[in-house]
Amino acid sequence: MPFDATKMKDWQIAAEAEKNMPTPEEYIDLLGLEKEELIPFGRTPRVDFLKVMERAKDKADGKYIEVTAITPTPLGEGKTTATMGLLEGLGKRGQNVGGCIRQPSGGPTMNIKGSAAGGGNALLIPMTEFSLGLTGDINDIMNAHNLAMVALNARMQHEYNYDDAKLAERNLKRLDIDAKNVEMGWIMDFAAQGLRNIIIGLGGKMDGFLMQSKTGIAVSSELMAILAVAKDLPDLRERLGKIVVAYNKHGDPVTTADLEVDGAMCAWMRNTINPTLCCTVEHQPCFVHAGPFANIAIGQSSIIA
Structure with missing residues (x-):
């Protein structure tokens, strides 16, 4: 030695x-x-x-x-x-x-x-x-993961604030997300026990959708597991679009592709490959x-x- x-x-x-x-x-x-x-x-x-x-x-x-x-x-x-x-x-x-x-x-x-x-x-x-x-790599995964959560909460805010006609003007269709059946949470790369269970969206109508949420450690993200099994960048892109972030009020899954955020998530993770x-x-x-x-x-x- x-x-x-x-x-x-x-x-x-x-x-x-x-x-x-x-x-x-x-x-x-x-x-x-x-x-x-x-x-x-x-x-x-x-x-x-x-x-x-x-x-x-x-x-x-x-x-x-x-x-x-x-x-x-x-x-x-x-x-x-x-x-x-x-x-x-x-x-x-x-x-x-x-x-x-x-x-x-x-x-x-x-x-x-x-x-x-x-x-x-x-x-x-x-x-x-x-x-x-x-x-x-972990920072890129945090950005990609949390971007999905931003997109989810923003979509819930829009659907709460606007009727279907107003949503259509913004090229959005109603996903009817069930706030009590959200799978995804936020992530950061520290053991922050005080953020495990949180309330987000406090404030006015333009400050997000009021809901219970959660925070986990970054490496527990499904995105990290996807990176570990992805064989190339197109495979990574496809897998990211299949992540279930929540369910609608009929029990159907709502994915990152439904939120149209999967491409941007892959852009954040392009170098992690x-x-x-x-x-x-x-x-x-x-x-x-x-x-x-x-x-x-x-x-x-x-x-x-």
Whole structure:
């Protein structure tokens, strides 16, 4: 092991390892990438992996190792630590190895867990960027998700304030959404217990529709699960349009497509389709894609990465 984990804290190990971390330009040579397949983003570039897969489609497949667990604890289970250790161990034995893990959520990071980058020498770097937003996937998902909620509440406000003729003037048809049967809530990437159950729409007729609502943590969004299973951008676009946000007063589902917001949601998430390139402290490459909750639900970080 390159560092003494009995004397150094994780952040100290990360800081030392990052001094010799490969640059994006060096990764192009190390991984055999084409220049246009690497999307610049500081020292943690994205990779247009769909292009890579298309270019390498006739090459032989490698071997795949799944790291998962079923016994969660408040401090995690060790999936990331085991993954980093496997990458480093196989790399030490001369294997051409790479991995993929999820991006951590700000909720656990800012509560009792801290970073979800592994531990000791089995650690992902750059640790700070990884722990604090990385290339913005979770933020893009928050914007896309909350945009759907804005569209839902605005539609309910319009249907409360206007008759069918006035709605038609605005190119809207009455969806007759049942305020007591709304599936979706708002999201933010913190564990904000005080916002779990809320009342929105206080004020006048133009201040939204008065209703009970809720807030969850960002990575629990259905959009994160969709990102984890999407195979490309058209597939992501199609899946986003099928999200059920509420039901009407007849019990029929109301989707993001019914609200005509699915295209805008996909626009917010267009960059999330590309995984981010990081590495272990021993500099084996490792993708970061999608996020927790979603990766547990399907057993791996993402279909793409």
